[in-house]
Amino acid sequence: MSGQLAGKVAIVTGGASGIGEACAETLAREGASVLVTDIDDGMGNAVAGRIAKAGGKAHYLYHDVRDEVSWPGVIGEAEKRFGRLDFMVANAGIGIASPLETMSLADWQRQQAINLDGVFLSIKYSIPAMRRAGGGSIVLMSSIAGLRGSPGLAAYSATKGGVRLLAKSAAVELAVDRIRCNSVHPGIIATPIWGKIPTGAEGNRRNAPIDPNELASAVVPLVRVGEAQDIANGVLFLCSEASNYMTGQELVIDGGITAGRRPFLRT
Ligand SMILES: NC(=O)c1ccc[n+]([C@@H]2O[C@H](COP(=O)([O-])OP(=O)(O)OC[C@H]3O[C@@H](n4cnc5c(N)ncnc54)[C@H](O)[C@@H]3O)[C@@H](O)[C@H]2O)c1
Numbered sequence: 049m050s051g052q053l054a055g056k057v058a059i060v061t062g063g064a065s066g067i068g069e070a071c072a073e074t075l076a077r078e079g080a081s082v083l084v085t086d087i088d089d090g091m092g093n094a095v096a097g098r099i100a101k102a103g104g105k106a107h108y109l110y111h112d113v114r115d116e117v118s119w120p121g122v123i124g125e126a127e128k129r130f131g132r133l134d135f136m137v138a139n140a141g142i143g144i145a146s147p148l149e150t151m152s153l154a155d156w157q158r159q160q161a162i163n164l165d166g167v168f169l170s171i172k173y174s175i176p177a178m179r180r181a182g183g184g185s186i187v188l189m190s191s192i193a194g195l196r197g198s199p200g201l202a203a204y205s206a207t208k209g210g211v212r213l214l215a216k217s218a219a220v221e222l223a224v225d226r227i228r229c230n231s232v233h234p235g236i237i238a239t240p241i242w243g244k245i246p247t248g249a250e251g252n253r254r255n256a257p258i259d260p261n262e263l264a265s266a267v268v269p270l271v272r273v274g275e276a277q278d279i280a281n282g283v284l285f286l287c288s289e290a291s292n293y294m295t296g297q298e299l300v301i302d303g304g305i306t307a308g309r310r311p312f313l314r315t
Contacts, residue, residue: 056287057130065088075280086140107125119173134185136184141241144245163211179227190211193209194233216296235306237273
């Protein structure tokens with residue numbers, strides 16, 4: 049496939065759904081070969097199938113980002129199947145809502161293991177392959193919850209804040225290898241994650257899932273919920289040559305939420 053990423057190879061973790069799915073499809077549309085990894089085989093295979101049907105190159109592989117032992121095999125699969133590794137989109141993540149006072153240590157640790165340990169492993173095992181490719185771009189999926197506090201989502205916020213500084217540290221450490229690393233900070237994006245948030249320990253469960261459309265209409269200055277494609281567009285930029293002098297930075301895509309509150313009065 050022609051396109052600005054022709055000949056390049058990407059891994060997208062958590063690529064079976066939502067933002068990861070949009071990233072995988074967008075990078076493939078621009079010519080990259082994409083290894084989609086996830087723990088949802090049905091949806092992951094469907095994403096790879098849709099990419100192939102549209103004329104792109106993709107393959108799905110089961111992988112839990114917490115599983116360190118399997119990481120070399122995942123990177124190896126990308127190199128064996130597609131010849132190299134240029135981009136790592138460390139996107140897999142979950143959100144567990146719970147007040148701090150009643151949050152179990154198990155929920156805290158599960159949140160850290162997927163959102164932070166998994167991202168660390170994504171970086172660690174990409175480095176040798178990207179060096180072999182002569183450089184690369186690592187994109188870490190953080191959140192606006194990684195830029196400021198989030199009541200009821202403290203554990204999530206802690207992981208996303210960790211991801212933000214992990215990106216900066218990786219950026220300066222890996223610059224010598226021509227490997228760039230940036231973080232992306234989505235606001236309120238309409239994906240299945242909102243329906244999965246009540247996954248905290250029994251007793252911390254909400255009765256109704258959060259509706260991202262309702263939330264967005266109350267707090268987003270651009271007065272609409274974000275789409276997964278809005279985030280994939282930013283990820284494409286961070287993978288492309290257009291961002292080749294950008295590393296260690298935060299790309300905030302939030303409809304203006306972190307710029308300030310909605311105006312009280314129209315002027
Ligand atoms: N949707 C939003 O409003 C929003 C806002 C800010 C940040 N984010 C971040 O964007 C990323 C993607 O979220 P999304 O909204 O697309 O959610 P999603 O639930 O639609 O997709 C997440 C994917 O990650 C996969 N996953 C979960 N645990 C995994 C594991 N252990 N190993 C491998 N894959 C795993 C899931 O199976 C799923 O396919 C997450 O890191 C999330 O925190 C989302």
